[in-house]
Amino acid sequence: MSTTSILDKAADNIRILASSMVEKAKSGHPGGAMGGADFVNVLFSEFLTYDPSDPQWINRDRFFLDPGHMSPMLYSVLALTGKYSLEDLKQFRQWGSVTPGHPEVDVERGVENTSGPLGQGHTMAIGAAIAERFLAARFGNWMSHKIYAFISDGGVQEEISQGAGRIAGTLGLSNLIMFYDSNDIQLSTVVSEVSVEDTAKKYEAWGWNVITIVGNDAAQIREALTKAQTETERPTLIIGKTIMGKGAVAADGSSFENKCATHGMPLSEGGASYEKTIQNLGGNPENPFVIFPEVEELYAKRQAELVKIAAEKKAQQAAWEKENPELAKKLAKFFSKEAPKVDFAAIAQKADQATRAASSTVLAAFASQVENMIVASADLSNSDKTDGFLKKTHAFTKGDFSGAFFQAGVCELTMAAIANGMALHGGVIPAVGTFFVFSDYMKPAVRMAALMQLPVKYVWTHDAFRVGEDGPTHQPVEQEAQIRLMEQLKNHHGKNSMLVLRPADADETTVAWKLALENTCTPTGLILSRQNIKNLVAENGYTSALQAAKGAYIVYKPATKADIILVANGSEVATLIEAVPFLKEKGIEVQVVSAPSEGLFFNQDESYRNEVIPASTPVFGLTAGLPSTLQRLAGANGKVFGLDHFGYSAPYKVLDKEFGFTAENVVNQVTAQLGK
Amino acid sequence: MSTTSILDKAADNIRILASSMVEKAKSGHPGGAMGGADFVNVLFSEFLTYDPSDPQWINRDRFFLDPGHMSPMLYSVLALTGKYSLEDLKQFRQWGSVTPGHPEVDVERGVENTSGPLGQGHTMAIGAAIAERFLAARFGNWMSHKIYAFISDGGVQEEISQGAGRIAGTLGLSNLIMFYDSNDIQLSTVVSEVSVEDTAKKYEAWGWNVITIVGNDAAQIREALTKAQTETERPTLIIGKTIMGKGAVAADGSSFENKCATHGMPLSEGGASYEKTIQNLGGNPENPFVIFPEVEELYAKRQAELVKIAAEKKAQQAAWEKENPELAKKLAKFFSKEAPKVDFAAIAQKADQATRAASSTVLAAFASQVENMIVASADLSNSDKTDGFLKKTHAFTKGDFSGAFFQAGVCELTMAAIANGMALHGGVIPAVGTFFVFSDYMKPAVRMAALMQLPVKYVWTHDAFRVGEDGPTHQPVEQEAQIRLMEQLKNHHGKNSMLVLRPADADETTVAWKLALENTCTPTGLILSRQNIKNLVAENGYTSALQAAKGAYIVYKPATKADIILVANGSEVATLIEAVPFLKEKGIEVQVVSAPSEGLFFNQDESYRNEVIPASTPVFGLTAGLPSTLQRLAGANGKVFGLDHFGYSAPYKVLDKEFGFTAENVVNQVTAQLGK
Known part of the structure; x- marks a missing residue:
């Protein structure tokens, strides 16, 4: 003293x-x-x-x-x-x-x-x-x-x-x-x-x-x-x-x-x-x-x-490691910067389900395969489907941290900042869930995660007006454009400061989680649907969806040269796919692109980008967000059909019709764009 | 009972x-x-x-x-x-x-x-x-x-x-x-x-x-x-x-x-x-x-x-009105939807000052001319310069609401939601101040203000990396693009859900406040600089700046046809102006446009828009935000020079040089763009 x-x-x-x-x-x-x-x-x-x-x-x-x-x-x-x-x-x-x-x-x-x-x-x-x-x-x-x-x-x-x-x-x-x-x-x-x-x-x-x-x-x-x-x-x-x-x-x-x-x-x-x-x-x-x-x-x-104290504590650790070689290996793995190994190909997804449900399936697999993952929810676990993870473990309680689920209560910003602290401590992989519209509350902590380059995962469900009856306060519109600004922003290593993924179906959701887990350098946001989505026509499901790693890829390629490229992400891709046969009937050949991450796509070389969205072909984008959400992808001369208002309260299938998120309207928009 | x-x-x-x-x-x-x-x-x-x-x-x-x-x-x-x-x-x-x-x-x-x-x-x-x-x-x-x-x-x-x-x-x-x-x-x-x-x-x-x-x-x-x-x-x-x-x-x-x-x-x-x-x-x-x-x-x-209780209370009110005709008139005015009348032309602005200081001058005038305005700050009144208002009144205290300033303490979101409640109650005009980077915290309440069509005013100062030494956590980069998404989003009346203004100098700041006060239907955000800005060359100061009401206008028009349009808002306009003579020396004639509000500009008719930013002329945009901040204004083929990282801690003049926010770099960028 x-x-x-x-x-x-x-x-x-x-x-x-x-x-x-x-x-x-x-x-x-x-x-x-x-x-x-x-x-x-x-x-x-x-x-x-x-x-x-x-x-x-x-x-x-x-x-x-x-x-x-x-x-x-x-x-x-x-x-x-x-x-x-x-x-x-x-x-x-x-x-x-x-x-x-x-x-x-x-x-x-x-x-x-x-x-x-x-x-x-x-x-x-x-x-x-x-x-x-x-x-x-x-x-x-x-x-x-x-x-x-x-x-x-x-x-x-x-x-x-x-x-x-x-x-x-x-x-x-x-x-x-x-x-x-x-x-x-x-x-x-x-x-x-x-x-x-x-x-x-x-x-x-x-x-x-x-x-x-x-x-x-x-x-x-x-x-x-x-x-x-x-x-x-x-x-x-x-x-x-x-x-x-x-x-x-x-x-x-x-x-x-x-x-x-x-x-x-x-x-x-x-x-x-x-x-x-x-x-x-x-x-x-x-x-x-x-x-x-x-x-x-x-x-x-x-x-x-x-020096003495540390040496003593390290000697203790060494003794423990000697006695517990398996645990010691695990501990070292937890603190390594390596992504955990998960057998993603073995994750069986039911077809045509909501991507939040598909996320739940992946999280259930993580519960056993990613032993240092901590999943949290701001009082929405049964709605944002982080409970897929919770069901395989239990929540933290005072004096008992043997579980791996963190019930944060209703406090989105706090939860996100706590996840930053977990990541800073090291040894654990935090993932936090809430509704996408509430990403607004989390933004200040998301920005800090991006600045600090922390691999926090955000599970943002209920991703569009297709939330339906809950109405404007719960229907994200500008949020995707907003959070994708973080993809444009580079961190101090010159990398996209964040990875943002909006998968188009269950298989893409598995792949999105794969990318999220492998991303050990920046935060990742997963934007997921409340409602069921028809699986894409891609024949090989998961294998095909692996192309999502390139940010955008072709999910439907016409036999002959495409007259127009249709691009979307999330549930809107399925709507585009639905429109394909009707457009074909009208003699319009289309190429359909799923673009879960604009940020990843713009990191690809030009030849790939030009293969997916050729500069010389007209582009039509469909987004449940503001039209500007897709404008960068659609390019200077592409046309984007999106939403430019706060939405309304009604069953989502009614809203689909009222707002024009149907195959029929895609056909109308595309034929008008091509002057046919 | x-x-x-x-x-x-x-x-x-x-x-x-x-x-x-x-x-x-x-x-x-x-x-x-x-x-x-x-x-x-x-x-x-x-x-x-x-x-x-x-x-x-x-x-x-x-x-x-x-x-x-x-x-x-x-x-x-x-x-x-x-x-x-x-x-x-x-x-x-x-x-x-x-x-x-x-x-x-x-x-x-x-x-x-x-x-x-x-x-x-x-x-x-x-x-x-x-x-x-x-x-x-x-x-x-x-x-x-x-x-x-x-x-x-x-x-x-x-x-x-x-x-x-x-x-x-x-x-x-x-x-x-x-x-x-x-x-x-x-x-x-x-x-x-x-x-x-x-x-x-x-x-x-x-x-x-x-x-x-x-x-x-x-x-x-x-x-x-x-x-x-x-x-x-x-x-x-x-x-x-x-x-x-x-x-x-x-x-x-x-x-x-x-x-x-x-x-x-x-x-x-x-x-x-x-x-x-x-x-x-x-x-x-x-x-x-x-x-x-x-x-x-x-x-x-x-x-x-x-019915009885209301009748009694209304009789009381009528008696009071009879005894206090002037006050009664004032009360009615407070609750009317009319904008208060302020003699803006008489507000004398010192040249070449920070727009936060210019805002302070306007607020000082409001303190006497807008008797139902309540100005608040989240513990930054002497920094966001809402103290221009405070100095003419005093803060609320328990039992004394005779003043008109609300010291909110450090709680940006609460302050914004409280402003919504004030506006909902009616009779008062709330304005709230903090640093622009903290608009992130306020977003959930700003969105509610936009949805409810409340005329809350946001005073967001320290608007760019030019905050300088405070570094990345205090330097807004993506925030302007983010908040302008609200300009794109329409409210239930089909109007831009928000008005966002980033004035280019002291006079434009006066005009921005005029627009904010006259906007009784949606929230207004004012994005203001920490650092001093040279006044624009416009000869008539305030009178010239009145054109800001159109969202974007010409602040420098060349004698002959422009080879390129230079567009910016906020402090970057002065940087463009600074580059004009150097570009002229190189034989490049430019038109300089100040665009305080993209939202207002896109509401103008095409002929005006084409006069300000002719479709046939190349466009160069300069923004201290992400390049995408200005991309819609610069148009599909315009080139925007912006910032794509979080910024660094250093005196802002050093950052200007390091990041290329100088007349010299504008000249380099423009000559390169024109291939000269």
Whole structure:
């Protein structure tokens, strides 16, 4: 144990570095970082367990930051552990630096998650805590570790923290320890202007263990963290009352603490004196990027301890592996980046069923063949058909993580962010289900998954107005065009930031799941039908559907040259196929293309693309979404028939007729387009 | 007061009608409707104040339903009040009926809000309660009325209810009375499988008055509602423990209550006996669509009371109007559908400023000229510059609604749904601000605003990678393309469901706000820059910018025929303008088009469109969003230079260079495109 005076010195060191980073960058958020410094300092110098020489060690504790704007605090404490150089800190917020304005996941450097949009960071921690429990239930408590989260006033206010708080309490995630940096100041106002919430009471209502302390007092932080270690029933919330801009002083030497003005700009811009503040904290404003010798020593001592602790834990693991060679192999497989092997060809699909039902069949196979998959639903398991998986396992409950299903309750965004946390933790493959129209709620977390390149799977069912009677609030129209924007957006590796698949029948659904499982680098969205769909005419079913891997492929090829290419995805492909004989009667030869993924298709070489959709042939597209959904595929001169309104409540077969999603209307549209 | 036995009979009548609607439609949700019947029955037969002959009466109480799937309950109780015929009930969920699967706002029939996506309905009630307080503060307590909300387990779980609960408690909305239909059953599971939450304690933590009762007991409901009327400090939550599928029986006559299976399908499909259930409830399964005589009498008696109550209240209003003719005129204006008159030409804009700053100038003018505007920010008022408005007024606080600013705290979705509720209440014009990247969070409420045709204004600032140092989590890329999908989507009146404007300079910002204010039929999104933008070369500033009303217009016209049309919106227009002289040097004559709204532009006649972007001339588009953002405007053969990745953290001028958003790169792109 270090004396608290050394801890205070180290916290001041963090404050100096953090505020200097912002001052140098002329941009950023010093105040929160200065207030939260004491907690991260005690956590990193006394509690957080990791292997300094093995950042990816699966058994490390994880630290999830929620308020990404407090990045200077994170980078500074990580600089004390040697993960960032002082030069890195000086390059804060600059082009090409490893210290961007908001942290981006970088496990090698100790950054466990991307953060910035408030609330999502600590929700990812809940996901990691669930993954930890899931793995410990399978491999033993030797691999238990703690998940720490750091949340601010903004994160507590974000809607998502309600889902996170409820779930952590319900599941009794005692491996989760969250520090609430309660400084009573937010960006625009003091907290009391927007909230009279009794936060301790709220978390107690969710079944949390709540401890309230002075958050700038090292001894109290230590005591609270020590207590939290032994909690076995509940997640712990340590509410630390902290001082925004702790240590800041004005030009006249008076205190400049507790001011909104220190939230989002350099101290000097906000009205404090940067120089006086650095002096007040024991630093030299001429040369602020320094680690004090005694602080260096403090962290060096901790590093030495950690080397020992990690070695001991690894020895335990080695002993376990020796005793349990099969389990050890399985564990290694879980944490490998390799896609699990599944015998997809053996999955028997009933013909002419809804693709959500076909998805259920695949998920049932996964339940036995993909042992590290966790499937979740936001209270729609019997409707989005994730219950195909559930029926072969059971849902998590407090104290029992031997099942593999996660009943999230009604909270789509929380569920998606939790899936991100599971993926970040590693060792598990999360898949989450809800209605496609509610992908709107998930978008902020889907974007984070895409940015972090996490292989989360989204099961989005009830994919079009063919939802029918539930009406406009439940009929997705613009959602497919919207989510496919993520296919256009490239991630930092230059790859499509997301894979989006809307299969046309049961066999394509099997293949879509195959592609989803094999996609270990980006999130995948599966867009599935509520209603039954006639199987495509393709003779070889699954084998033929394997071509879906190219994004789009020919499902019907005419004997002679096609007069027109008909393109669609999902249930609309079957409608096109239905129109083929009628068009033939009229002397029109068509080629029908199923295009489950525009993104994959545009990655194919030109010769393939030109074979599927020849540039010289007219194109007709049919989509239950906005016409623009298919316009890129149909090409500049293609015509797309789609929906341009919110839909109406009625049985879907009535809507098909009213909206023109029938073979008859396809015939009319195509003959009109060809001027026949 | 009616005896509770008549009330029980009436509630059974609702249960019979509701379950029969679902049975007849072969689709829908009977169980919840059957459990909640007792509450709505007591509310509508004894408490809710409205004028039976004047459904739009501004001083009526409002009832907001949250769980839209419980529509059979709402339609049935409204049938008892005469708003729906029994024939309407029989047409539930059918094409062209007035009884869609989920309720769609229809004030004439007593449906105050569209519902379906859980959580949003009661949040709209919070918005209506704020609007009520805002108006009472200006016109006197004679126009006080109550806002009732009905929420279910799913709504309580949705993330948004946290924002709603915190805000209602903080603002002390004692005019809000919410019934929580707590039946412990949700779609997939019993509630206890997904939540250990102590809901009473949670709402108490937010400062609510919580009353727990047996929710199927009319006397207890009456008592709770009576108590709630006198509360003056806090919103009231009545937690009613109810029985899902109350009255349902199986074929063998045993109880079929409290079962998930009654949630989302006809009783007969879920395993209950429809016939036995109707009999058990005192109805005739052969002829279930009947209002019992004593129930008819109960509601007729209430109608007669209401006529009196309304007449008394209206007499009060008339007296007040006579004494306060100016205020009365103002009140009428507030509730008219006319846009307020503002002297936009007199708004002086500083040149070359950020469009968020220009927006701030306009908002400052609104603060005095648009007296019924409520501006909100999700804790970014000093950053999204809604503080231009705030500086001229003050924020709402508990007990004081004399100001016109709403500090929402960090909760973008809640804020947007509250704005919907304000607009539904009427009398006020809500505008809400946050960063554009967080429009992702708001989308589900924006969609509802579009569906309900509410004139909410969104102030979305920090509109591109030019946010700079904050990095990818804060740099919108796909968001503009995404939100413009709403321009393509038509509402039930066949109009663009939303107006989206991204002004190119300060003057265009004034015009954009003019268009937003004049748009009283759909939501409007304003997409604004963080960074300064050089004013366009247009000679007449504001007068010239008025052409923005056409969606796109020529801001630079060459002396001779243009070799190419350059099109952009927002800050990219200035970049195009900057490139003009360099292109001229190379002998390339260009026409520059500013296109703040693609949606408006495509509504113009072809001759205008062809004047602005002639079909025969090559087009080059520049966008800080995905290239597809501008592709529709640039046309099939146009070339668009945009961004196809998430962005990076660095000063925006560095990013401009790195990403090619410079005059120099425009010159390179255009010369390459023209093969020069």
